[in-house]
Amino acid sequence: MSLALRNVSRTFNNVTAVQNINLDIKPGEIVGLLGTSGCGKSTLLRAISGLDNEYDGEIEINGQVTKEIHDTTGFIFQEPRLLPWLNVLDNVTFGLNGKRNDKEHRAIEYLESVGLIGKEKLYPRELSGGMAQRVAIARALVTSPEILLLDEPFSALDAFTKMQLQDLLLDIWKIYQSTIVLVTHDIDEALFLCDRVVVLRGQPGEVATEITIKEERPRNRGSEHLARIKSEILDCLDLSGTKS
Numbered sequence: 001m002s003l004a005l006r007n008v009s010r011t012f013n014n015v016t017a018v019q020n021i022n023l024d025i026k027p028g029e030i031v032g033l034l035g036t037s038g039c040g041k042s043t044l045l046r047a048i049s050g051l052d053n054e055y056d057g058e059i060e061i062n063g064q065v066t067k068e069i070h071d072t073t074g075f076i077f078q079e080p081r082l083l084p085w086l087n088v089l090d091n092v093t094f095g096l097n098g099k100r101n102d103k104e105h106r107a108i109e110y111l112e113s114v115g116l117i118g119k120e121k122l123y124p125r126e127l128s129g130g131m132a133q134r135v136a137i138a139r140a141l142v143t144s145p146e147i148l149l150l151d152e153p154f155s156a157l158d159a160f161t162k163m164q165l166q167d168l169l170l171d172i173w174k175i176y177q178s179t180i181v182l183v184t185h186d187i188d189e190a191l192f193l194c195d196r197v198v199v200l201r202g203q204p205g206e207v208a209t210e211i212t213i214k215e216e217r218p219r220n221r222g223s224e225h226l227a228r229i230k231s232e233i234l235d236c237l238d239l240s241g242t243k244s
C-alpha cells in the first residue's frame with residue numbers, strides 16, 4: 001500500500017511538533033524517520049497510524065484521504081505491550097477473528113517465523129526482552145498488515161538481540177512485502193534496514209533531507225558506503241563532532 005503525507009502539521013496547545021511534512025511512500029518501501037529527540041517522529045507516526053487525527057493537512061493511504069486507523073496496519077512499539085495474563089500463543093491470536101483452531105494454526109506459523117516454536121505456553125513474565133519483542137512482531141504480522149508502523153522497535157534491546165531482530169524483520173519483509181515506516185534515532189539501524197531515510201530536524205520538526213539507500217541487501221553493516229551516508233546524516237543533524 002502506498003502512503004502520502006500532504007502538508008501535515010501537528011500542534012499541541014501552543015507547541016507545533018511537526019510542520020508541513022510532505023512524503024510519498026511506495027508500496028513495499030521501507031522508510032525510516034530519523035532525527036534527534038523531540039523533532040516529531042512519533043507524532044508523525046501516530047498521525048499516519050490514525051491513532052491521532054487532530055493534525056492539519058492530509059494523509060492518503062493508497063490514494064484515499066483517511067483519518068481512520070486502517071484495518072491492514074500493524075504496530076510494533078518500543079516495548080512489547082503483551083497482555084500479561086495471556087500466554088505467548090494467546091497474545092498472538094488475541095486480535096484475530098475466526099475459529100480457535102484456525103487462529104492457533106496461523107499464530108503458530110508466525111511464531112515459527114520469529115523463532116519461538118516451543119514457547120507457546122510461556123507467559124510474558126517468563127520471556128526475555130528479545131523473546132517478548134519477537135512475540136510482538138508475530139502479533140503484528142499475524143493479521144498480514146500491508147502497512148507496518150514501527151516506533152523504535154528495537155531500542156530497548158541489547159546490541160546482539162537488536163541485530164538479530166533487524167535481520168528477522170528483513171527476512172519477514174522479503175516474504176510479506178509490507179510497506180514499513182520505521183521511527184528510529186539509531187542511524188546505523190536506519191541505514192541497515194531502510195530503502196530511504198527521511199531526516200527530520202528542528203522544533204517544529206521539518207524534513208531536512210531524504211536519502212535513498214541503493215545498497216543491495218543483505219547489507220554489510222560496516223560498509224564504507226553506509227559510513228559515508230552516516231557522516232552525511234550527522235552533518236545534516238549538526239552532530240559531526242560525534243563521528244567516531
Ligand SMILES: Nc1ncnc2c1ncn2[C@@H]1O[C@H](COP(=O)(O)OP(=O)(O)OP(=O)(O)O)[C@@H](O)[C@H]1O
Binds near residue numbers: 012013015017038203
Ligand atoms: N500529546 C502531546 N501533548 C503535548 N505535546 C506533545 C505531545 N506529543 C508530543 N508532544 C510534543 O511534540 C514534540 C515532538 O514529540 P515527539 O514525541 O513526536 O518527538 P520524537 O522525535 O518522537 O522524540 P523522541 O525521539 O524523544 O521519542 C515535543 O516537543 C513533544 O513535547
